Amino acid sequence: MKHIINTDLLNKKISQFLNAEDYYLSTKNNDIFEQNLQRFFGVQNAISVSSGTAALHCSLIACNIKEGDEILVPAISVPMSISPILYLKAKPIFVDSNLENIDFDYEDLENKITIKTKGILAVYMWGCSYNIDKLLAICKRNNLFLIEDTCQSFGSRWKKKYLGTIGDLGCFSLKDGKIISSGEGGFILTNNFELASKCKNLRSHFSTSNYTQIGYNYRLSEIQALIANFQLTYISKILKYRKKQANYLINHISKFDNISPYKYYKEETSNLFSPLFFLNNQNFDFFSHLSDIGILNSVGSFNFCPVYRRKMISELYPNIFCKNSEKFVSKLLSLILLPNYSFKDLDLIINKISNLI
Numbered sequence: 001m002k003h004i005i006n007t008d009l010l011n012k013k014i015s016q017f018l019n020a021e022d023y024y025l026s027t028k029n030n031d032i033f034e035q036n037l038q039r040f041f042g043v044q045n046a047i048s049v050s051s052g053t054a055a056l057h058c059s060l061i062a063c064n065i066k067e068g069d070e071i072l073v074p075a076i077s078v079p080m081s082i083s084p085i086l087y088l089k090a091k092p093i094f095v096d097s098n099l100e101n102i103d104f105d106y107e108d109l110e111n112k113i114t115i116k117t118k119g120i121l122a123v124y125m126w127g128c129s130y131n132i133d134k135l136l137a138i139c140k141r142n143n144l145f146l147i148e149d150t151c152q153s154f155g156s157r158w159k160k161k162y163l164g165t166i167g168d169l170g171c172f173s174l175k176d177g178k179i180i181s182s183g184e185g186g187f188i189l190t191n192n193f194e195l196a197s198k199c200k201n202l203r204s205h206f207s208t209s210n211y212t213q214i215g216y217n218y219r220l221s222e223i224q225a226l227i228a229n230f231q232l233t234y235i236s237k238i239l240k241y242r243k244k245q246a247n248y249l250i251n252h253i254s255k256f257d258n259i260s261p262y263k264y265y266k267e268e269t270s271n272l273f274s275p276l277f278f279l280n281n282q283n284f285d286f287f288s289h290l291s292d293i294g295i296l297n298s299v300g301s302f303n304f305c306p307v308y309r310r311k312m313i314s315e316l317y318p319n320i321f322c323k324n325s326e327k328f329v330s331k332l333l334s335l336i337l338l339p340n341y342s343f344k345d346l347d348l349i350i351n352k353i354s355n356l357i
């Protein structure tokens with residue numbers, strides 16, 4: 001992101017911070033970062049944490065999730081979304097997707113609600129939204145909480161609202177490769193002060209209330225907060241450049257035979273975290289072949305699959321099969337877009353795909 005952010009100025013700020021006499025006592029950078037997040041997202045509370053996984057873990061505990069509770073999760077998600085549920089010995093219930101997009105198959109979702117269901121974890125893969133109106137109505141009707149895994153969708157919106165500000169809690173990652181990053185890190189957004197207070201205590205050993213319950217060291221370091229906050233000041237430029245990059249790829253690649261672009265809901269504005277396409281005559285070799293020639297993509301480079309097929313889950317919950325999700329993933333080309341890709345790099349990607357297709 002060197003061409004977007006002023007790295008000389010960032011270096012200067014880091015150096016000033018490291019030379020300050022009392023830097024190890026300060027929480028100033030975290031405080032400022034949280035205030036700026038609140039302002040950007042228009043929410044009452046932002047809580048910085050050490051990772052997106054930590055954000056999810058704190059959020060589930062804040063919602064009082066206990067052993068045996070059931071949480072509805074999308075089959076199209078990643079192990080990092082599911083692990084925090086397993087940490088608590090709660091039960092992820094895998095819901096099938098649509099055939100057209102990443103959204104839930106709402107019939108399947110409603111069929112899977114039981115007396116033990118406590119909430120829904122929506123995972124907005126690749127910056128895509130669900131039908132939020134439908135999702136909120138189901139949560140309300142069934143008295144379920146909604147946690148949004150917004151790790152890949154910083155800046156994506158449903159109508160005018162940012163994803164991650166709509167449910168009870170929104171969980172973000174600041175890991176390398178995300179829209180803004182501090183190497184590692186994350187944050188939680190919520191308009192509920194009680195949930196916010198629990199998350200704040202959980203991130204730092206519950207030390208502010210006399211250690212009344214087990215907490216964690218999920219703090220974001222001051223230097224990471226400084227770096228993340230610095231990037232946040234460039235957020236509109238960062239999102240604008242990504243949109244230009246992604247639209248360039250989408251416009252060119254969609255012209256090839258047998259390939260069509262992912263169809264977003266008209267109500268959503270995606271951050272275009274990953275340009276997405278559907279292939280008609282694809283096979284898995286195509287995805288790995290792309291990866292072999294340097295074109296990073298979810299299936300070929302990271303073995304992306306419906307999450308219940310991962311061993312850590314299939315050993316616990318064998319025999320799960322979501323037919324739409326299987327089909328969806330088998331035809332999905334999701335390109336990994338890095339912020340430092342120039343238009344020359346993008347042309348190279350387009351040419352390589354055109355030669356293979």
Ligand SMILES: Cc1ncc(COP(=O)(O)O)c(C=O)c1O
Pocket residue numbers: 050051052053054078080081123124125149151152172173174175185186
């Ligand atoms: C959808 C999703 N959920 C959760 C996570 C976990 O975030 P982190 O790696 O910061 O713990 C990630 C990041 O890789 C992610 O992409």
